[in-house]
Amino acid sequence: MPTFSVFRHLLLKDFLDIIILTVFAYHLYVWLHQTKAFKALVGLLGLGIIYSVAQFWGLFLTTWVFQILWQVLIILIIILFQTEIRQVLEKVNPFYALGWNKTVGHIPWIESFSKNIFELGAQQIGALIIFQRKDRLREFISGGIPFEAEPTGELLVSIFQKNSPLHDGAMLIDNGKIFMAAAFLPMTFQEGLGKELGTRHRSAIGITERCDAWALVISEERGQVSLVRRGVLDLVPSPEVLTLKLKEILTPDRPDTTGRLQKTKHLLLNRWRIKLATLTIVSVVWFSFAGQQNVEISVEIPITIQNLPPQLEVDASIQNVLVTARGQRKDIGMLSPKNIKTNIDLSNVGLGRNNYFLNQQQLLLPNDRVEIIRIEPNNLTLNVWTKPD
Template identity: 35%
Template sequence: MLETFPKITLWDVIDILIVAFLIYRIFIYLSQTRAIQILIGLLFLLILSVIAKFFHLYTLSFIFNNLITIGIFALLVIFQPEIRRILARIGEKHFGIFSSEEEAEKVIEEIVRAAAAMSEDRIGALMVIEREVNLDNYVEAGTAINGEVSKELLITIFWPGTPLHDGATIIRRNKIYKAGAFLPLSLNPNLPQTVGTRHRAAIGITEETDAVVVVVSEETGAVSVAYTGKLIKDLDPQKLKKVLKGLLVKKAKEKNSFFSLRRSKSEEAA
């Protein structure tokens, strides 16, 4: 009796566990996006297809079989944003991480000072800090700046009436890489109606990448930080600095430690 069952090895168990884990992680990721609603609808259609075959409902079976064939291509279109995000996470490279803790803290200080000044004067701003995912594939247009990050330059860029004040500023390491750039807007249906275009753009780019965005509201002067599709609102300069350090300085320390370790190993080998 037992001989009819295939022999299960340790590698088979490992294989099953890996597949199960991957499916679990995909479902967890999709549950945080609008794609889960589409997935539930597709599962419902699949159940109906099985029922139609079981009861020999030939017309329905024919329709569902053709829908499944078309659905493979439709899935690629429907889930295109989610697929792009997953591939972006897999293909992360070290582009925008600061080379040292000191460099990170200097940039953070200038951003906090600029945000505080613009908040007081009700100047709208959208400052995107690039981390590990390169933003070139997500940012449209924009004017190359390549200037040192400073309070004065940031305020000049966002000053009302200047050609670049309506777009986003991209900060790459200790440089203002681009200004006047356009970001993808968030399509999250759960966002309140009160969330404006500037904040939707901030949330949108953080849904697509691992960037951190500082937003200053033109209407209220409130300062917010967006990351991983979330928004932390109403930050004073002290809280803003604390949030940015938590998101950026730790990464800088990790990268600095990695290069120090690699350099010391090279010296030992020599």
């Protein structure tokens, strides 16, 4: 059947093509999830489906409008989402993937810092502190006053107390030290957040959606301490828990002693529903376009002689030929030795040596949409004689 013929003659490169696209689509989803760029991508996907349906049904005017629209959309996407596009390109940088960035040595102030944070919370002093990791924060922030100091308790109080001119902005920490205060961050575009989450919490979620930084937030109204990573906010119950989290954020990564089996299991099962959905979508799209792809295959078929007079005998110089055909995958996939036959008509054959040049006209094909590129060998010699009495 033509529908299932696409699945035949699949090569290793075809599976590799699907895997590469699946990995790319999955990471694109993870990077852009819960951002305005992701919502735009969903909208573009919907428009793409409408365009494909219009093409399939032969809707001339709708197809023409969408062809004009795509040209404008490409320019608009580059302008509107230049930040997101730059982030994706930075993440696929091989230096980024290999982790060629500076590392931080032991930081002595983590435990005292955790206690100071909860003391600020007990006094209901609001604060927003961002911990920079691999991604640079300067492209996301505005304003800010340069700093170079360790985040001691006295400094935290002086910066975030209500009468301080710096208390409204965020403190940025990198390499174990404060490098900026009173910085303003982009807020999240998430919908459905609780009304109790104010500007600090929304800014913390917004910055962690755009990069790999972690954010620490102290609620001015409730005194609660929260950590935000990848746009997800989690309450921190005690200074001890905060200390463990900060060590994970600020200290160098320890050598990974996890076995290969555990790594493979985590790679396959972590967010497995999203990965399976991505693989399914990519596979459906791939097979939809694969049917229109031009491919070549070679099929070995036997020489078939027809209409030989009963009083004659024949001896062929070859018994099989290799036929190379080209066409769309959905048509090529139907070809096999069972449905390709040679049509050597010997109704008018003469005695002795007969030479035949094999071409497409002497082949019986399942459809006429397949082009024969070559037949090897393409010369057939038949020796014909009369049967003895």
